[in-house]
Amino acid sequence: MNKYRLYRLLTEQQELKDKRHPMFEKNRFMKILMWFMVLYYAAILLLMGAMLPMGFSGMYPGVAAFHVLDGALPWLLLVDFWIRFIVQETPAQQVRQYSLLPVRRTFLMNMYLLRTAFSTGNLFWGFMLVPFGAICVLPLMGWGGFLSWMLGWWLLCVANGLCYLLCRALCMKSFLWLLLPLAVHGGIVALMLVPDKNPLDIPCTMLMYEYAKGNLIYIIGAAALIALFYWANYALQMRMVCNEVAKKEEVELKSTTQMNYLNRWGALGEYLKMEVKLRMRNNQVRMQFLVGIALIVFFSVVQYFSDVYSGAFMSSFVCMYDYIILGMMTLITIMCYEGNYIDGLMARRESIYALLRAKYYFNTALLIFPFLIVMPLIVTGRSSLWMNLGYMFMTAGVMYPMIFQMAVYNNNTLPLNQKLTGKQGNTMQQIVSFVALFLPIALEKLLVLLLGDVWGYVALIVVGCIGIATHRLWLRNIYERFMARRYANMDGFRASRNS
Amino acid sequence: MKIQIENLKKSFGEKIAVDIEQYEIKDGEMLGLVGNNGAGKSTLFRLMLDLVKADGGRVLMHPSVEEQNQGIVKGSVDVAQTEDWKDWTGAFVDESFLIDYLTPDEYFQFIGRISGRKQEDVDAFLQDFEQFMAGEVVGQKKLIRNLSAGNKQKVGIVAAMLLQPKVLILDEPFNFLDPSSQSAIKRLLVDYNKKTGATILVSSHNLQHTVDICPRIALLEHGVIIRDIDNTDRQAATELENYFEV
Numbered sequence: 001m002n003k004y005r006l007y008r009l010l011t012e013q014q015e016l017k018d019k020r021h022p023m024f025e026k027n028r029f030m031k032i033l034m035w036f037m038v039l040y041y042a043a044i045l046l047l048m049g050a051m052l053p054m055g056f057s058g059m060y061p062g063v064a065a066f067h068v069l070d071g072a073l074p075w076l077l078l079v080d081f082w083i084r085f086i087v088q089e090t091p092a093q094q095v096r097q098y099s100l101l102p103v104r105r106t107f108l109m110n111m112y113l114l115r116t117a118f119s120t121g122n123l124f125w126g127f128m129l130v131p132f133g134a135i136c137v138l139p140l141m142g143w144g145g146f147l148s149w150m151l152g153w154w155l156l157c158v159a160n161g162l163c164y165l166l167c168r169a170l171c172m173k174s175f176l177w178l179l180l181p182l183a184v185h186g187g188i189v190a191l192m193l194v195p196d197k198n199p200l201d202i203p204c205t206m207l208m209y210e211y212a213k214g215n216l217i218y219i220i221g222a223a224a225l226i227a228l229f230y231w232a233n234y235a236l237q238m239r240m241v242c243n244e245v246a247k248k249e250e251v252e253l254k255s256t257t258q259m260n261y262l263n264r265w266g267a268l269g270e271y272l273k274m275e276v277k278l279r280m281r282n283n284q285v286r287m288q289f290l291v292g293i294a295l296i297v298f299f300s301v302v303q304y305f306s307d308v309y310s311g312a313f314m315s316s317f318v319c320m321y322d323y324i325i326l327g328m329m330t331l332i333t334i335m336c337y338e339g340n341y342i343d344g345l346m347a348r349r350e351s352i353y354a355l356l357r358a359k360y361y362f363n364t365a366l367l368i369f370p371f372l373i374v375m376p377l378i379v380t381g382r383s384s385l386w387m388n389l390g391y392m393f394m395t396a397g398v399m400y401p402m403i404f405q406m407a408v409y410n411n412n413t414l415p416l417n418q419k420l421t422g423k424q425g426n427t428m429q430q431i432v433s434f435v436a437l438f439l440p441i442a443l444e445k446l447l448v449l450l451l452g453d454v455w456g457y458v459a460l461i462v463v464g465c466i467g468i469a470t471h472r473l474w475l476r477n478i479y480e481r482f483m484a485r486r487y488a489n490m491d492g493f494r495a496s497r498n499s
Numbered sequence: 500m501k502i503q504i505e506n507l508k509k510s511f512g513e514k515i516a517v518d519i520e521q522y523e524i525k526d527g528e529m530l531g532l533v534g535n536n537g538a539g540k541s542t543l544f545r546l547m548l549d550l551v552k553a554d555g556g557r558v559l560m561h562p563s564v565e566e567q568n569q570g571i572v573k574g575s576v577d578v579a580q581t582e583d584w585k586d587w588t589g590a591f592v593d594e595s596f597l598i599d600y601l602t603p604d605e606y607f608q609f610i611g612r613i614s615g616r617k618q619e620d621v622d623a624f625l626q627d628f629e630q631f632m633a634g635e636v637v638g639q640k641k642l643i644r645n646l647s648a649g650n651k652q653k654v655g656i657v658a659a660m661l662l663q664p665k666v667l668i669l670d671e672p673f674n675f676l677d678p679s680s681q682s683a684i685k686r687l688l689v690d691y692n693k694k695t696g697a698t699i700l701v702s703s704h705n706l707q708h709t710v711d712i713c714p715r716i717a718l719l720e721h722g723v724i725i726r727d728i729d730n731t732d733r734q735a736a737t738e739l740e741n742y743f744e745v
Contacts, residue, residue, distance in 0.1 A: 266612065270613055277600055281600040281642065343592060343593070343595040344595065347585060347590055348613060348614075349582040
């Protein structure tokens with residue numbers, strides 16, 4: 001078989017893998033929602049591309065609008081990098097299933113790296129850049145300038161994508177590698193926000209201007225950067241695949257945590273230990289947790305150093321986001337990881353109820369993390385103590401009861417140690433995640449309007465406390481409804497396991 | 500514990516997986532379940548463990564007088580209607596029973612503690628399985644997911660027996676096991692049955708092992724029990740060999 005036919009065959013298989021995922025096949029809503037989201041974000045970017053030139057001209061008279069956007073290059077690349085954690089798959093796993101077939105591994109690795117590097121996803125920013133460039137660059141630099149400016153952006157996005165891929169692969173080896181992009185990006189953000197004048201502004205503007213002028217050296221420079229990241233990815237991922245296939249990786253635990261202090265809670269303590277170990281020992285779950293913490297830190301840093309989130313709505317939104325994000329990331333898919341061993345759990349009396357209780361206590365205890373992270377903001381008066389307390393109690397007493405309802409409806413198993421493809425999930429998960437973000441803000445605004453600043457938040461705390469105090473009642477209700485749907489759920493978990 | 504199956508039916512689309520009108524497994528009996536692939540053995544076990552919904556019929560567990568006197572349970576139990584039976588039933592069907600990010604020791608501790616057993620009892624119980632586990636399961640700093648298929652099988656079987664159940668259900672327990680472990684588990688099951696009087700159900704494709712340990716063997720095909728073979732004197736071997744044309 002020639003290489004092109006092999007390429008077509010493997011590409012078709014990849015497409016079938018996505019289309020035939022049991023949850024995706026069943027879920028018409030997800031298909032529609034996915035296209036809706038693509039169109040929605042494309043429309044937003046188009047609108048931004050059309051409106052920004054006017055805005056920039058008003059804000060910076062005498063400066064070409066595209067220079068202003070070019071100055072914001074690091075922001076765009078930062079957003080592009082972190083969004084990839086949600087939407088992009090690592091190619092190493094795709095290579096693995098073909099690694100024992102008579103297909104050269106080098107071909108497979110090159111194929112998937114090239115597909116990932118030059119995927120249409122890297123063109124998504126084009127929805128903003130094309131109209132923006134057509135309005136600002138084309139009249140000043142002509143078609144040649146417009147096209148080479150676009151080429152510059154695209155090359156940097158491709159390099160950014162390969163850089164993400166490298167970090168993602170390293171994170172699969174050890175989650176501590178996540179600190180690398182966090183440190184680098186944190187440094188860049190600090191450099192842009194702390195000094196009075198952003199020192200990266202002019203170099204970035206000049207860089208993109210060289211692209212607009214069609215400077216071949218800069219284009220070759222970007223291509224060289226892509227080649228460097230490509231080579232690093234190739235070397236690292238090929239080694240990882242070989243190690244995985246040969247089972248060379250370290251399988252012995254360096255240490256096992258006993259957590260004997262949880263023994264005092266008997267069976268419940270065992271489920272709490274399980275919750276901790278679920279996060280410590282499974283890449284996918286651990287990554288969700290760390291990305292959640294990273295997002296809280298990121299928003300807090302931005303809030304600390306800039307006024308971007310100082311408006312009434314945005315400050316509420318970010319504050320709520322700080323408390324709900326960890327629950328959103330892990331509880332929206334509640335029971336989906338347990339789908340991997342659901343039969344074992346179901347063979348034990350009331351194990352699901354004990355598990356739900358353990359999950360509630362664990363996630364409620366985790367709320368201390370965002371509170372500690374935003375503490376500097378509270379101390380410096382950039383965030384209200386009452387608002388933070390209000391949202392913290394609201395999350396534990398109102399939002400968690402709502403999100404925990406997903407335990408009744410979730411029935412797709414998620415892999416513990418692989419990458420999510422983004423096609424899993426169901427209708428209820430989407431609705432709850434939207435409501436989880438906006439309901440508390442609406443409630444807070446209503447209470448603050450009716451009762452004033454402090455008493456509004458006190459009311460939130462009281463409402464939250466009622467939810468916390470009655471947790472056994474609503475968890476029991478969830479458990480009973482779960483048991484009523486158990487056959488359908490177990491069928492779903494089995495069907496989606498290993499798919 | 501006596502187990503009674505009444506008009507139990509389960510289909511997947513057009514395919515009938517289980518269709519058993521009446522069947523009774525006596526208290527303390529050791530039943531072997533044999534049949535070709537797709538005969539419905541695993542589905543029958545899943546129905547008995549309430550892991551899939553029956554299209555019709557029910558599975559009842561009847562405690563013996565002694566078990567009723569011990570206060571284990573008062574009357575008969577329909578497995579789809581209550582969770583009481585989970586207190587006295589141990590089972591291992593496949594890897595979906597194992598929490599694979601725990602070490603075997605942690606998993607045994609977990610099963611022991613959620614069943615209300617003390618750690619000392621769990622440790623003492625595990626000593627009886629030392630030969631079966633051959634020093635490759637307990638005391639290792641390995642997660643279950645990193646164990647070999649055979650050792651995972653051992654973890655599942657030991658965990659099912661850890662509860663000292665009155666009803667023990669094992670699907671293909673000899674799979675993946677080395678000859679020494681197969682021999683060991685056969686002896687352990689027979690001893691456990693004699694010592695505790697537990698009702699044990701074992702499915703297997705290995706006719707020899709099934710004949711060796713089970714005084715009664717049910718032959719299942721297309722979801723129906725087509726033969727109920729008395730094997731008290733190991734006379735089922737010839738009949739089974741003839742049926743499967745071994």
